[in-house]
Amino acid sequence: MNIIITHHIHQHQHHLAWDNSIPPVATINSGEIVTFDSFDTSNDQVNGPIFVRDAQPGDVLEVEIIDIKIAKWGWTGIIPGFRLLHDEVCGTAIETPVVVSVRLTVIRDESVKHVISPLLDIANDMLEATKQVIRQMINYLVQNKGLTKEEAYMLCFIAVDIRATQVVDMPNYTVGAFLPLDIFTYADAILILF
Numbered sequence: 001m002n003i004i005i006t007h008h009i010h011q012h013q014h015h016l017a018w019d020n021s022i023p024p025v026a027t028i029n030s031g032e033i034v035t036f037d038s039f040d041t042s043n044d045q046v047n048g049p050i051f052v053r054d055a056q057p058g059d060v061l062e063v064e065i066i067d068i069k070i071a072k073w074g075w076t077g078i079i080p081g082f083r084l085l086h087d088e089v090c091g092t093a094i095e096t097p098v099v100v101s102v103r104l105t106v107i108r109d110e111s112v113k114h115v116i117s118p119l120l121d122i123a124n125d126m127l128e129a130t131k132q133v134i135r136q137m138i139n140y141l142v143q144n145k146g147l148t149k150e151e152a153y154m155l156c157f158i159a160v161d162i163r164a165t166q167v168v169d170m171p172n173y174t175v176g177a178f179l180p181l182d183i184f185t186y187a188d189a190i191l192i193l194f
Contacts, residue, residue: 006033006101007050014038014045018172024051030106033066040074040095055106058144066101129175130162137177145184159183 013025036047074096134156141152166174
């Protein structure tokens with residue numbers, strides 16, 4: 001019989017910064033479920049952090065959404081001085097309390113089709129955040145795909161999609177690097193054919 005362990009992160013277990021020096025509020029094993037009981041995120045609060053045992057740099061953390069329960073109310077507003085973002089034009093989305101249950105699983109194999117996180121960078125300058133996330137992607141490709149730094153740099157130019165994922169929390173900007181990992185399977189097939 002498999003026992004499913006669920007950890008509950010309460011509303012008071014939050015912080016207001018993306019800072020890896022903040023101690024975790026829970027330590028879990030890969031594959032366990034965590035339920036986050038969150039306020040609305042209008043003041044940029046984040047529940048956690050969560051420490052996942054055996055996760056290593058370069059691993060992918062799969063976040064499987066088990067359940068989402070939103071409040072019966074929400075709000076939005078016009079906040080002057082904010083720039084456009086993919087989902088937030090006036091400064092906020094629809095803000096509402098939410099309870100989310102997710103299963104967090106460490107993945108080390110090639111079944112993942114895209115690398116997303118941890119290839120995010122937050123900086124107070126958009127160009128610097130972009131440079132940092134490309135450096136992270138180059139390091140990922142060198143360490144995990146056996147490319148030289150030069151090959152990884154060229155591949156970033158060809159196949160990596162750079163996105164501004166968050167610009168409303170000035171002066172902090174978040175930039176993400178997205179790479180379809182299935183290009184490596186295709187490249188291997190080409191090498192075998194020729």
